[in-house]
Amino acid sequence: MRQDQYERLQALTEKLTDVFLDEADPAKWPGHGIAANTMEAKTRGDRYWCKKNAAATLTVIMKTTSLIGVIQSNSAGGSGGAEVESDGKDSDGLDGEIRAAEKEAARLIDKAQRESGKVAFDKRVHGK
Incomplete structure (x- = not known):
């Protein structure tokens, strides 16, 4: 991986973290302040979708962070910079x-x- 790609990956992780923090805020989910047993089905479904969307964003963050970690590990191990090896x-x-x-x-x-x-x-x- 080239240095510019590595830097873009780090920037992407930071952007995704900002998005996740926004998506994971329960105050912004549909039905905020309403008891679950009094919500309409559509509101409950929309709320559930918002939670899943935030979880999916977190998954992407974890993947990019993991990739950055592999790159850093390979660099520290002397394998010649930002090369990513497949572990199978x-x-x-x-x-x-x-x-x-x-x-x-x-x-x-x-x-x-x-x-x-x-x-x-x-x-x-x-x-x-």
């Missing part, structure tokens, strides 16, 4: 990333359930 994980593209995220989420849920089960067991057995 992106061969499935977005679908592969989604599967990996789902797998990690399932692992974290299992861990949390095991820990909460242990706490409940300890309370029953030890009376804590």
